[in-house]
Amino acid sequence: MANLPKRIIKETQRLTEEPVPGINAVPHEDNLRYFDVSIHGPSQSPYEGGIFRLELFLPEDYPMCPPKIRFLTKIYHPNIDRLGRICLDVLKSNWSPALQIRTILLSIQALLGAPNPDDPLANDVAQKWKEDEKTAIETARQWTRTHAMS
Amino acid sequence: MKFAHEFMETLSSSAFPPEWASSAIQYKQLKKCIKRVQKELQALGLDVDMLKDGRGPVFEYMFDGTVQSFHPKLVVKVDESGGLQVGWGIDEEARRRLEELLRKLRRQKEMGERSGEQEEREGRSSMSSDESSDESVEGDIPHPHTTSEIEIPLFADVEFFHTLTSELESLDELQTKAKGSIETDIISIGDSVARVATPKTFNSRSDLYPWREVFRLYLETSIFFSTQEIESYKERTPEEAEKKLQVFENEIERLGIAKQFKCSNSKVLLEQFMGMNQMVLRVLRFQAINKVAMRKILKKFDKRTALGAAPTFPLFISTHNFLASQLARALCFTMSTRILSIIPQLDDYLCPICQYITIKPVRLACSHVFCVRCLVKLQREYKSNCPMCRNDVVLKADASNIDPSLLRFLKCYFPKECREKQRVNEREVVREQWMTVREGKEEGAEPGCAVM
Ligand SMILES: [Zn+2]
């Protein structure tokens, strides 16, 4: 691996020195572009009380292209598919090289607090969410209990 | 006694200038005052329990007037017939005593009025009972159904609160003086630092880099204020600030900054800068312990007299300069405009993409600045939106977007950082060329983002 760019070093430093409440991101010792991430489910959401693990990878061209990130913990959410891939505009077309790991993780945390079934990635979940929100939320809660609390 | 002792100790042991002690809250003298209030209350037959139980429904202790001119008064609320509120749970004996006192006060008042004496606190104690509404109280006839108040004359409490306020006055004066002298120091240090830290271009012996490091550390340590958003830029307590200042001094020592100075004057200036910060700390500490002393003495006042002034008095005088002043904020502001801003800090001139100094700086039509190398990378991938504001300006930029005055400024103030960025760019270019050669060989390998 080539020398770690200054920008990544700085971001990593800031993440550990001024951590975002409810978000934890630690780089692997042997690969400083690979982060173990955990996000606490926002309060008053069906994910409250859960701790969700994610993996984050900074590709060679970061920050020209966005970090690659996915959920490792199973989660019932209209914008997150079965493989943990996330549907979030800033991770795709709306990525800007001025955005940071920090801002992206905050956006994901916000997405947990405000699911958007009109822009789905997990079609079946989004369908359920639109048809019967109450049951969908209950399922999300159940999944949180089963997979994100241990 | 415990706090009084502690207070005296702190005043004498904290390296405060000797003349400050005379401006401090005179705790012992105020305590004596409290004793006199206690005696007065006893003489009137009002004991602590009775006052405590009756606070609100029967007794009220208030501050009349403005912060500049006020008098504290204790009043008893009576109904239209001049009697005490019914249903107030005190024992018969206490009630009798209080009624006796009220009768006495009424008699005194009537006598005073009959002999034509001016009432001292005119209009403040009005009586509603029929007996008093004879010839002399025209214009003071109360509404039939409102309860009214009879003032119980106390003297030592007036002394207590006036003493306390005049002490706040002198504390305020001291603070204003200290602030003025620190500000003078700040300006003189700032002017001198500006001289020794001019860039090498103008002065062959320049301490630009060591001084930048001093100020960078100073800002990073955030001694008097927290700079963390989560703590919302709160002012630190003097204890916290003291620790932070120590951290800062140790760090300066550890990095051997004084040894890096080339100008003989710099070392002296650094000492002055440290001394000035110590002075700010001393003023803040003096301010803080006096505020504690005020709180404690008011608490004691309440405990001994049960008049309930500890919560109300600070509110009443909350606009007093001494209590309302934002000394730390004002001084830190002066410091940042007159000293810290003399030397530009690297953080303010970083490219938001690569986090190196923005050399050469390209200013887009939206006025956001990036380094030319990052801009070229954006253009190569046909990214048209500004990374900061998403305006469609990236592809329109060309060599004419390089900001020449910013370029000159950066080269002048950050020569080392500019050279570093230059080296990084060169290495990157070499690597890119190498990659192109290799990709040419292994045909079909996708360039850019898709490689993971
Ligand atoms: Zn750049």
Ligand SMILES: [Zn+2]
């Ligand atoms: Zn812009």
